[in-house]
Amino acid sequence: MLDLQTEQDVGVNQNLEVNVDTLIAQHQHRPGGLLPLLHAIQDSLGYVPESVYPKISKALSLSVAEVHGVVTFYHHFRTHRAGRHVMQICRAESCQAMGSVALEAYAKKSLDIDYHQTTADGSITLEPVYCLGNCALSPSVMMDDEIHGRVSPTDLDALIAEAKA
Amino acid sequence: MAIKIYIPRDSSALAVGAEKVAVAVAAEAKNRGLNIEIIRNGSRGLYWLETMIEVEADQGRVAYGPVKVKDVPSLFDADFMNGKSHALSLGLTEELDWLKKQQRLTFARVGITDPISLEDYLAHDGYKGLKNALKLSGAEIVKVVTDSGLRGRGGAAFPTGIKWNTVLGCEAEQKYIVCNADEGDSGTFSDRMIMEGDPFVLIEGMTIAAVAVGATQGYIYVRSEYPHALATLNSAIEVATKAAYLGDNVLGSGKTFHLEARRAAGAYVCGEETSLLESLEGKRGLVRFKPPLPAIEGLFGKPTVVNNVISLATVPIVLDKGAQYYADYGMGRSRGTLPIQLAGNIKHGGLVELAFGATLRELLYDFGGGSVTGKPIRAVQVGGPLGAFLPESQFDTPLDYEEFTKIWAVLGHGGIVAFDDSVDMAQMARYAFEFCAIESCGKCTPCRIGSIRGVEVMDKITATRNKSASEHAKSIKLVRDLSDTMLNGSLCALGGMTPYPVLSALNHFPEDFGLSVEPKAG
Numbered sequence: 001m002l003d004l005q006t007e008q009d010v011g012v013n014q015n016l017e018v019n020v021d022t023l024i025a026q027h028q029h030r031p032g033g034l035l036p037l038l039h040a041i042q043d044s045l046g047y048v049p050e051s052v053y054p055k056i057s058k059a060l061s062l063s064v065a066e067v068h069g070v071v072t073f074y075h076h077f078r079t080h081r082a083g084r085h086v087m088q089i090c091r092a093e094s095c096q097a098m099g100s101v102a103l104e105a106y107a108k109k110s111l112d113i114d115y116h117q118t119t120a121d122g123s124i125t126l127e128p129v130y131c132l133g134n135c136a137l138s139p140s141v142m143m144d145d146e147i148h149g150r151v152s153p154t155d156l157d158a159l160i161a162e163a164k165a
Numbered sequence: 166m167a168i169k170i171y172i173p174r175d176s177s178a179l180a181v182g183a184e185k186v187a188v189a190v191a192a193e194a195k196n197r198g199l200n201i202e203i204i205r206n207g208s209r210g211l212y213w214l215e216t217m218i219e220v221e222a223d224q225g226r227v228a229y230g231p232v233k234v235k236d237v238p239s240l241f242d243a244d245f246m247n248g249k250s251h252a253l254s255l256g257l258t259e260e261l262d263w264l265k266k267q268q269r270l271t272f273a274r275v276g277i278t279d280p281i282s283l284e285d286y287l288a289h290d291g292y293k294g295l296k297n298a299l300k301l302s303g304a305e306i307v308k309v310v311t312d313s314g315l316r317g318r319g320g321a322a323f324p325t326g327i328k329w330n331t332v333l334g335c336e337a338e339q340k341y342i343v344c345n346a347d348e349g350d351s352g353t354f355s356d357r358m359i360m361e362g363d364p365f366v367l368i369e370g371m372t373i374a375a376v377a378v379g380a381t382q383g384y385i386y387v388r389s390e391y392p393h394a395l396a397t398l399n400s401a402i403e404v405a406t407k408a409a410y411l412g413d414n415v416l417g418s419g420k421t422f423h424l425e426a427r428r429a430a431g432a433y434v435c436g437e438e439t440s441l442l443e444s445l446e447g448k449r450g451l452v453r454f455k456p457p458l459p460a461i462e463g464l465f466g467k468p469t470v471v472n473n474v475i476s477l478a479t480v481p482i483v484l485d486k487g488a489q490y491y492a493d494y495g496m497g498r499s500r501g502t503l504p505i506q507l508a509g510n511i512k513h514g515g516l517v518e519l520a521f522g523a524t525l526r527e528l529l530y531d532f533g534g535g536s537v538t539g540k541p542i543r544a545v546q547v548g549g550p551l552g553a554f555l556p557e558s559q560f561d562t563p564l565d566y567e568e569f570t571k572i573w574a575v576l577g578h579g580g581i582v583a584f585d586d587s588v589d590m591a592q593m594a595r596y597a598f599e600f601c602a603i604e605s606c607g608k609c610t611p612c613r614i615g616s617i618r619g620v621e622v623m624d625k626i627t628a629t630r631n632k633s634a635s636e637h638a639k640s641i642k643l644v645r646d647l648s649d650t651m652l653n654g655s656l657c658a659l660g661g662m663t664p665y666p667v668l669s670a671l672n673h674f675p676e677d678f679g680l681s682v683e684p685k686a687g
Contacts, residue, residue: 031465032427034447039389039428060447073449073606074430076389092351093546096596097509097584098537130433130550130600132390133354134177135582136212136507136514145392149180 019044020052028059034070038077047078083118083125085163088142091128094135098150103139104128106153110160123164167202168246169221174280175208175361176393177354182233183216189237190218197241207362209276210516211263219258222248228255263532268494269518270502271479272355275362281400283408286365292410294484298373299418303333306377310480312488314500319345319436319473320548320577320658322499322566325480328470331460332378335468340380342371342422343445343464343471346387346394347429347436350549352508352580356474358516360387360394363478364401368424370477372415373484374470375422383424384464386441389431398426433550433604437657438471440606451606452657473578475504494520499565509545509582510536519564526560529583540585544674546593548577550600551662553669554590575665590674591630594644595623597666601659612660615651619667622647630679637679644671 020041027037037056041048048071057064071077089104111119111126118125134140137149143159151159172187173179187203194201211217217230218240227248229240236253243251255261269275278285286292298306311326332340344367348356359367371383387395402424405411413421427445429435435444439453442464463469479501483491492500499521505528507514512534529535529542536542544554553574555562562568569576584593598619605612622644629637648664655661671678 032445032447035430035444036427039430066448069449070447074432076429076431092600093550093593093596094352094508094582096593097582097588129390129431130604131349131351131353132176133348133357133388134180135352135354135509135580136511136516137177137180137215138509140180142390147176147180149177 016045016049016052020055024055024059034060034062034067035074038071042077047081050079084123085144086125086127086142087159087163088127088129088132090130090132090134090138090140090142092131092135094131095139098138100139103141103151103153103156107156107160110156119164121164124160167200169202169204170246171204171206171219171221171226173208173215173217173276174205174393174397175215176357176391177212178208178215178217179393181215181231185234186216186218186232186237189234190240193237193241199241199246201246204279206278207275207280207358208516209258209264210272210358211261211513212515213513214255217255218245220245220248222246224248224257226258228258228261229253230255263513263515263517266532267518268502268520270482270491270494271359271366271475271504272363272516272518273482274366275358275516278363280362280364280397281404283365283404283410286363290485291365291481292369294481295369295373295376295410295416298376298484299416299420303377303379306373306484307333309484309488310377313483313491314488314495314498315476315479315483315491316499316566317473318475318479318503318578320350320575322576325472325476328460328472329374329378331458332380332468332470335461337468339382339465339467340378341464341467341469342374342378342380342383343438343442343469344371344383344385344474344477345436345438345441345471346385346391346474347433347441348388348391348474348578349433349436350551350578350580352546352582353506353549353578354508355504355506355516355579357391357394359474359478360385360391361397364398365405366478366481367398367474368401368405368411370480371424372411372422373480374472374477376415376418376420378468378470380470381421381423383422384445385424385426386429386435386445387426388429395426395428402426432606433600434606434657434659437659440657441471442469449606451608452659454656475578496520496522496563496565497567499567503564503576503579505564506578506580507533507583508580510538510542510585511581511583512537521565522563524561524563525555525581528564528581529560533583536583536585538585538587540587542583543586543588544584544590544593544670546582546584546666547580548575549580550597551575551658551665552577552580553665554593554673555669556673559673573665573669575662590670590677591623591627591679594667594670594678595620595627597663597670598623601663605659609654609656609660611651611654612656612663615647615655615660616663619644619647619651619663626678641671641678641680 027033214230435450440450444450601616
């Protein structure tokens with residue numbers, strides 16, 4: 001579960017403020033601009049800190065609750081900093097038909113974390129994903145923006161080793 | 166002259182190393198002082214052969230695959246640049262049986278052209294449909310689309326022309342064309358292949374829709390899980406805008422159409438059209454009540470055409486070759502072709518575009534070659550996570566919207582996921598509820614609460630199977646009651662169709678639920 005309190009002291013420095021101000025200026029007048037803005041913030045900072053909600057709400061004439069509602073509705077947005085790499089394992093049916101249930105268990109054991117958690121060394125955050133559109137080559141894993149198909153436990157070991165290096 | 170070598174940029178090809186292969190081919194050619202031009206095409210859709218390289222030789226395009234980085238030096242040694250033989254030779258691409266047996270209309274160019282080359286698109290019949298459309302009135306364009314029999318390929322199979330006609334008939338100062346590219350169904354990837362492999366055909370289809378109904382702004386709502394598709398679309402939109410195929414004066418016609426690709430944020434329910442519109446407006450993706458229909462009050466309250474990628478990408482060929490040409494394919498009320506996606510535990514997975522009417526068995530065995538594991542295919546799920554599971558006894562059902570309805574199944578977006586005999590269908594039923602619980606927008610109770618209760622009841626069923634007969638029977642009854650409530654009481658297809666996988670699993674595979682009774686009708 002998301003802890004609404006823990007991020008308040010994180011990252012509210014001068015640079016972050018400037019960056020978010022610029023992004024807000026770029027997106028606030030676009031029709032339906034909240035999603036593109038949240039994407040821009042997450043692409044830039046790696047997450048959407050709750051400390052920026054008031055600024056967004058003021059610029060887009062929304063309540064803070066509405067901003068919070070949108071951020072938390074979508075699986076893609078995170079309010080906490082992720083590890084250096086994000087590993088997404090596909091849990092959908094096609095990948096299940098090719099052994100993804102065993103693969104996700106193997107990943108959790110190897111990394112010693114559950115979904116939505118980050119390894120102790122801060123290298124990898126593990127997330128589930130529901131279809132990467134690589135269903136002819138299941139099971140699939142996405143490492144950051146790089147997709148991998150026909151992933152075996154050995155392949156997963158290699159991906160983890162590379163991410164930790 | 167440089168020899169052309171095609172190496173796909175398609176996500177699934179990249180997933181098995183196409184990028185590294187492309188780098189290795191470029192480096193090897195440089196070392197050997199050879200003059201080559203690498204073209205990053207879309208995938209031909211024979212995914213078990215990816216990375217599939219093609220060389221433009223004197224005799225035509227010659228294919229090699231599956232190529233790994235380690236094979237690259239030996240390909241050069243064998244003079245593959247002149248189409249010579251190698252252990253990975255597949256022969257002429259056009260002669261590959263798997264492709265020859267298909268009827269590629271929507272996918273006519275995918276894998277053949279350079280996706281972001283407008284010249285290449287034009288050289289392969291691109292924009293002929295739009296040029297024809299610009300000579301017609303809006304009503305005439307809508308009539309061609311209606312007469313072609315094209316139905317929405319997103320899942321609901323609603324006639325595309327009828328939808329357009331409603332928007333055409335609305336008086337409004339602003340109308341929108343929205344492309345639903347939130348392809349979240351497991352086992353489907355045809356939208357992705359179009360966006361990555363032939364983005365101009367989608368842009369052209371949307372432009373024709375805009376000209377037909379009088380819309381000036383379009384949005385493509387693309388899944389965040391598809392970063393390559395989004396990047397390719399953005400490149401293509403930029404190229405099309407510079408060349409006046411988009412913008413304030415489309416091809417000098419005086420008509421305006423601006424197009425923007427928007428990134429979704431990982432919510433399955435946003436594939437539902439009203440939820441998608443909410444999301445485009447920058448809100449939570451809550452499903453809207455209907456009526457009003459999006460065609461009348463859609464994006465920002467304005468008349469909006471919302472169509473799936475494949476529906477829109479099929480419009481150009483309909484306008485190019487005529488309604489009858491398209492309608493001549495297919496069976497019954499399912500006209501034209503369906504891009505079918507073979508996925509899951511299947512030996513030869515990929516994209517098969519065929520006229521409606523082929524049977525599941527032909528697809529699974531003639532095209533698919535059976536399971537990867539070599540075990541019997543026990544069940545297939547057609548139409549994504551909300552589609553029914555079909556047992557072997559139903560594999561002779563032709564792919565046709567009405568024939569599927571008759572067996573209480575859905576064709577949906579044409580994705581077929583195969584499972585071998587190691588599958589536990591009770592676990593698949595549980596997963597269907599779990600997925601619904603994770604993805605529910607929360608607006609209606611049957612979906613929000615029902616899905617959670619469903620997971621609990623399924624856990625009870627698996628815990629009591631072969632143990633407590635009375636407890637077990639109670640739970641089976643409960644899961645049927647719950648399914649009935651969700652089926653009839655949910656606001657949209659997410660809650661309303663979750664019972665399809667659940668009940669089809671229960672009815673066709675009762676032994677997995679600890680039952681030995683005869684299957685009951687759903």
